[in-house]
Amino acid sequence: MSSIRPGSPAAYWLALPATLWMMAAVVVPVGMIVWVSFWGGRAFSPESPLSLDNYQRFFANRTYMALVLETLRHTATMMLICGVLGYCIAYFLVVKVRSPAWRTVLFLAFVIPFWTSALIRAIAWVPFLGVNGVINQALLALGLADEPVEIFLYSRTGISLAQVPLYTLMASGPVVYMLAQIPPALREAAMTLKAEPVTVFRRVIFPLTLPGVVIGQVLVFLNVMADFATVQTIGGNKIALLPNLVINFYEGAQIRAAAVVAVLLMLCMLAGVAAALRVVDVRRLGAA
Amino acid sequence: MMDGTTYASGRARAARRPLLDHRARSRLTAWVLGTLTVGFLLYQWLPILTLSLLSFSGPTGGTTFPMNGVSLHWYRELWDASIMNDFKPPLGRSFLLAIACAVTTCLLSVASAQAMRGRFRGHGLFFYLILLGIMAPGLLVGFGFALVCRILGIETAWNTTAFLVHVSWTLPFGFLAMLAIFNRFDPKLEEAALTLGASRWTAFRRITLPIVLPGVIGSLLFGFSLSYDEFARSMFTTGADITLPLAVMAQLDRQLTPELYAIGAATTVTSLLAILACTFALWGLRRAQRR
Amino acid sequence: MDRLPQLDLEIRSLRKRYGSFTAVDGVSLQVGKGQFVCLLGPSGCGKTTTLRCVAGLEEPDGGDILIGGREVTRDPPWRRDIAMMFQDFALFPHMTVARQVGFGLEMLRKPKAEVGRRVAEVLAAFEIAALADRKPAGLSGGQRQRVALARAMITEPRILLLDEPIGALDYALRETVMIELKQLQRRVGISFIWVTHDQNEAFSLGDHVVVMNHARIEQQGTPEEILHRPRTPFVASFVQGNNSFHGRVAGAERGLLRIAGEAGSFLVPGPARMAGSAASFSVRAERIGPAAAAHPNRVAVRCVTVEYFGSIRRYILERAGGALLKLDQFGAEPAWLRQGEAAEIGWAAEDCVLHDVPEEAAPASSAAPAREVVPA
Numbered sequence: 015m016s017s018i019r020p021g022s023p024a025a026y027w028l029a030l031p032a033t034l035w036m037m038a039a040v041v042v043p044v045g046m047i048v049w050v051s052f053w054g055g056r057a058f059s060p061e062s063p064l065s066l067d068n069y070q071r072f073f074a075n076r077t078y079m080a081l082v083l084e085t086l087r088h089t090a091t092m093m094l095i096c097g098v099l100g101y102c103i104a105y106f107l108v109v110k111v112r113s114p115a116w117r118t119v120l121f122l123a124f125v126i127p128f129w130t131s132a133l134i135r136a137i138a139w140v141p142f143l144g145v146n147g148v149i150n151q152a153l154l155a156l157g158l159a160d161e162p163v164e165i166f167l168y169s170r171t172g173i174s175l176a177q178v179p180l181y182t183l184m185a186s187g188p189v190v191y192m193l194a195q196i197p198p199a200l201r202e203a204a205m206t207l208k209a210e211p212v213t214v215f216r217r218v219i220f221p222l223t224l225p226g227v228v229i230g231q232v233l234v235f236l237n238v239m240a241d242f243a244t245v246q247t248i249g250g251n252k253i254a255l256l257p258n259l260v261i262n263f264y265e266g267a268q269i270r271a272a273a274v275v276a277v278l279l280m281l282c283m284l285a286g287v288a289a290a291l292r293v294v295d296v297r298r299l300g301a302a
Numbered sequence: 303m304m305d306g307t308t309y310a311s312g313r314a315r316a317a318r319r320p321l322l323d324h325r326a327r328s329r330l331t332a333w334v335l336g337t338l339t340v341g342f343l344l345y346q347w348l349p350i351l352t353l354s355l356l357s358f359s360g361p362t363g364g365t366t367f368p369m370n371g372v373s374l375h376w377y378r379e380l381w382d383a384s385i386m387n388d389f390k391p392p393l394g395r396s397f398l399l400a401i402a403c404a405v406t407t408c409l410l411s412v413a414s415a416q417a418m419r420g421r422f423r424g425h426g427l428f429f430y431l432i433l434l435g436i437m438a439p440g441l442l443v444g445f446g447f448a449l450v451c452r453i454l455g456i457e458t459a460w461n462t463t464a465f466l467v468h469v470s471w472t473l474p475f476g477f478l479a480m481l482a483i484f485n486r487f488d489p490k491l492e493e494a495a496l497t498l499g500a501s502r503w504t505a506f507r508r509i510t511l512p513i514v515l516p517g518v519i520g521s522l523l524f525g526f527s528l529s530y531d532e533f534a535r536s537m538f539t540t541g542a543d544i545t546l547p548l549a550v551m552a553q554l555d556r557q558l559t560p561e562l563y564a565i566g567a568a569t570t571v572t573s574l575l576a577i578l579a580c581t582f583a584l585w586g587l588r589r590a591q592r593r
Numbered sequence: 594m595d596r597l598p599q600l601d602l603e604i605r606s607l608r609k610r611y612g613s614f615t616a617v618d619g620v621s622l623q624v625g626k627g628q629f630v631c632l633l634g635p636s637g638c639g640k641t642t643t644l645r646c647v648a649g650l651e652e653p654d655g656g657d658i659l660i661g662g663r664e665v666t667r668d669p670p671w672r673r674d675i676a677m678m679f680q681d682f683a684l685f686p687h688m689t690v691a692r693q694v695g696f697g698l699e700m701l702r703k704p705k706a707e708v709g710r711r712v713a714e715v716l717a718a719f720e721i722a723a724l725a726d727r728k729p730a731g732l733s734g735g736q737r738q739r740v741a742l743a744r745a746m747i748t749e750p751r752i753l754l755l756d757e758p759i760g761a762l763d764y765a766l767r768e769t770v771m772i773e774l775k776q777l778q779r780r781v782g783i784s785f786i787w788v789t790h791d792q793n794e795a796f797s798l799g800d801h802v803v804v805m806n807h808a809r810i811e812q813q814g815t816p817e818e819i820l821h822r823p824r825t826p827f828v829a830s831f832v833q834g835n836n837s838f839h840g841r842v843a844g845a846e847r848g849l850l851r852i853a854g855e856a857g858s859f860l861v862p863g864p865a866r867m868a869g870s871a872a873s874f875s876v877r878a879e880r881i882g883p884a885a886a887a888h889p890n891r892v893a894v895r896c897v898t899v900e901y902f903g904s905i906r907r908y909i910l911e912r913a914g915g916a917l918l919k920l921d922q923f924g925a926e927p928a929w930l931r932q933g934e935a936a937e938i939g940w941a942a943e944d945c946v947l948h949d950v951p952e953e954a955a956p957a958s959s960a961a962p963a964r965e966v967v968p969a
C-alpha cells in the first residue's frame with residue numbers, strides 16, 4: 015500500500031509527460047539522423063529515395079577512415095589511462111584511507127571540479143599548454159628545456175592532458191562503489207587462508223570490482239568518443255576527431271554526410287556497450 | 303590430520319622472508335597510491351586555480367604569465383559591455399534557461415519516480431527511455447533535433463527548442479536521484495497515513511514529499527547546474543540568441559582574452575557556492591528531520 | 594625457542610588499544626592440544642579482539658602469541674598455522690564452492706591434481722559434494738556454514754578460530770550445528786577457539802571456558818567450575834541462575850565466615866578474611882528452597898512472578914530492599930508459592946560460593962544492590 019496504487023491509471027498518467035518529452039527530444043531526433051543518413055538523390059528533402067550513397071562516399075574516403083582509426087586509438091588510450099588512474103585513486107580512497115574525515119575531504123576535492131563547467135576546465139588548459147604557457151615557462155625557468163616545447167597545444171598530447179582530469183572520475187566512480195561493497199571480512203578470510211596481500215587483490219578484490227571497471231570504461235568510452243569541445247578548444251583547427259567531423263559537415267551544409275558520421279558514432283557506441291555487457295555478464299557466470 | 307606436512311611447508315615459506323615485511327609493504331603501497339591521488343588532485347585543480355589567478359592580471363597582462371600587476375580590470379571589462387563581446391545577455395539567458403530547467407526537471411523527476419513506484423506495465427522500458435538522455439551524447443541529440451526542426455520548419459530558439467533538449471539531458475539525473483531516495487523511503491509511513499484517513503494525494507503531499515525533499519532539492523540542483531553549463535546541445539538548438547557557454551566558445555574562437563578567465567573564475571565560484579548552499583540546505587534538512 | 598610443545602596456543606599478557614580505548618588488557622591463556630576453548634563475555638569485553646590478534650588480523654600493542662610453541666606475534670595471518678570461520682561466513686561470492694574450498698590449498702602451492710582430490714574428499718566429508726559447482730548466492734545458511742567450515746579445515750590448521758560462527762543461522766539450525774561442530778572437533782583433534790556471547794553455546798561446547806569482561810579475563814575453567822563456583826560478582830551475574838549478595842566480613846564462626854549486608858547476615862564457607870572488608874558471594878537458584886530449620890541463611894521474600902523455562906519453574910522473589918532473587922524448582926514437583934504470597938527462603942552454608950577478594954574497595958554494603966540479579 016502506498017501513495018500510488020500499483021498498475022493504476024495514475025501511474026500511467028504520471029509517466030506520460032516524461033515519456034512524451036524523451037520521445038520528442040531524444041528518440042525522434044536520433045531516428046531522424048538515421049533516416050537522413052539514407053537520403054539519396056540530389057535534393058535535401060523528405061521525399062528523397064533511400065540509398066546507401068552517402069555511406070559509400072564516406073567509406074571510400076581514405077582520410078575519413080584514417081580519422082576513424084585515429085579516434086578509436088585516442089579513445090583506447092584515454093580508456094587505459096583513466097582506467098588505471100581511476101582504479102588507483104578508488105583503491106586509495108576506499109581501502110587505504112582510514113579516517114572518514116580525510117576520506118570525505120579527498121572525495122570532495124575529487125568531485126567538486128566535476129560540478130564546474132567542463133568547458134571552463136577545458137579552457138583552463140590553454141594558458142598552460144601554449145608556447146608561452148605556464149608549462150613551458152616552468153620548463154625554461156628550471157632549465158629543463160632550451161626553447162619552448164611545441165607539442166602541448168594543438169596536439170593529441172594536449173587533448174589527452176586536458177581530457178584525463180575530465181574523465182578519470184567516471185572511471186573511478188563505479189570502482190569506488192564496487193570496492194565499498196566488499197566486506198572487509200573477505201580480505202581477512204583470504205589472508206587466513208594463506209593468501210598474501212598481492213594474491214588477495216588478484217584473486218578476490220579485483221574480480222569482485224570487475225563490473226565497476228567495465229562500467230567505468232564504458233562511460234569513458236562514450237564520453238571521449240563524443241567530446242568535440244575539448245578537441246576544438248585545445249586542438250584548435252589543427253586536430254579533429256570523429257565528433258568534430260560531424261560539426262564540420264553540419265556547418266558546411268553537408269547534412270547527409272554529417273548524418274552518416276553521426277550514425278557511425280552511434281554504432282561504435284552501441285558496439286562498445288554491447289561488448290561491455292557481454293564481458294560483465296560472462297564474468298558473473300564464470301569461475302574465478 | 304596433524305601429520306605436520308602443512309606446518310612444515312608453512313615453515314619453509316617463512317624461511318625465504320621478503321625484503322620488506324608485510325607491514326612495510328602495506329605502507330609503501332599506501333604512499334604510492336596516496337601520492338598518485340594527491341598528484342592527480344593537484345593536476346585537476348591547478349588549471350582552474352591558475353585561470354582564477356590570471357583573471358586578476360593587470361590591464362596590460364596577457365593570457366599567460368607574467369601578470370603585469372593585479373587588478374579587477376578584466377572583471378570590469380566584462381561588466382562594461384563592449385561592442386565586440388557582451389556577455390550579459392547570454393548570461394541572463396543561461397540563467398533563466400537554467401531556472402526553467404531546474405523547475406521542469408524537478409516536477410518531471412518526482413512524477414516519473416512516483417510513477418515507477420506504481421510498477422506499471424512497461425516500467426522497465428520507461429526506465430531505459432529516461433536513461434537514454436544520459437547515454438545519448440549531446441552531439442547526436444543536438445544534431446538530430448536541429449534536423450527535425452529544419453525538416454518541420456520550426457525555428458530554434460533558446461527559450462523553446464533549447465529548453466526542450468536541455469531538460470532531456472537533466473531529467474535522467476534528477477530521476478535517478480529521486481529513485482535513489484525513494485529506494486530508502488519506508489512505504490509504511492504512507493500506509494500509516496492512509497489508515498489514518500488520508501487520501502493518497504494527501505499522504506503524498508504531507509508525508510512523502512517532506513521526507514524525500516533531499517531528492518527534490520537534488521533534482522533542482524542537477525537541473526540548474528547541468529543546464530547552465532550545457533554546450534553541445536545548446537550549440538544546435540539556441541538559434542541566434544546564444545547562451546553563455548556558446549558565447550564563451552565564440553570568443554575563444556576569435557581570440558583568447560583574460561575576460562574569458564574572468565568568466566571562468568566567476569562561473570566556478572558561482573557553481574561552488576551553489577553546491578555548498580545546497581549541501582548545507584540538505585544537511586540542515588537532515589538535522590531537522592532527525593529531531 | 595620451543596616451550597611446552599604440547600600447547601597449541603599460548604597467549605602471554607596480550608594488550609591492544611584503540612586510541613584511548615583499551616580493548617585487551619593483559620590477557621594470558623594457555624590452550625592444550627585438541628582443546629575446545631570458548632571465549633565468553635558481553636559485547637565489548639575484548640573476546641573478538643583477542644581472537645583477531647591470534648589470527649594476526651590485529652597487531653597487539655604488547656604481549657606474545659605462540660602457536661605450537663613458535664612465536665608468531667609479528668607474523669601476518671598467512672604465515673600462521675591457523676584457519677578462521679567468520680560470523681557471516683565471508684564466502685567469496687565470485688567463486689564456486691569447489692574453487693573456494695580449494696583456495697587454501699592453492700595458496701600452499703599444492704599441485705592441481707592433489708587439490709582436486711582433497712577438495713572432493715572434504716566436500717564428501719561435509720556432505721556438500723552436490724554443491725561443488727554452485728556459487729554462494731544460491732546456498733542456504735546451513736549450506737554456507739558448511740562451505741565455510743570445509744574451506745577452513747582443508748588446510749589442516751593447528752587451531753581453528755571461530756568468531757560467533759552460528760549467530761547467522763536460524764535458531765532451529767543452531768542446535769544441530771553446535772552438536773556437529775563439537776563432534777567434528779573431537780574427531781579431528783585440533784584446538785577450537787570459539788568466541789560467543791551466548792552462554793548456552795559456551796557451556797555446552799567448551800572444555801575450557803574463559804569469561805571476559807572489560808578487556809580482562811574474569812575467570813576461566815571448566816563449565817562446571819564457572820557455573821557452580823563463580824569467583825567474581827560479574828561472573829556470578831553473567832552466568833544464569835545465580836543470586837549474588839554483597840556485604841562486609843563480620844567475623845568467623847565454626848570455621849565459616851559471617852558476612853553481613855543489606856539482605857541480612859549469612860554464613861559462608863571460606864578462608865579467614867580481614868574483618869570489615871568487603872566481600873560478596875553467590876548461591877545458585879536451584880540450591881535455594883523454602884526455609885528449613887537447618888538453614889543458617891534465610892531471607893524473607895514475596896513472590897513477584899513465576900516463570901517457566903522448559904522443565905524448570907523459576908520463582909522471582911523480591912526481598913526487603915527491593916532486590917530480586919531467583920529460586921529454581923524442578924517442574925515435576927508441586928508448585929510451592931503463588932504470585933503475591935510471602936514466604937521465607939533459606940539455604941545451607943555450603944551452598945554459598947565465596948567470591949575472590951575484589952581488586953578495588955567495594956562500595957559500602959548499604960549501597961543500592963546494583964549487582965543483584967534481575968532474572969535472566
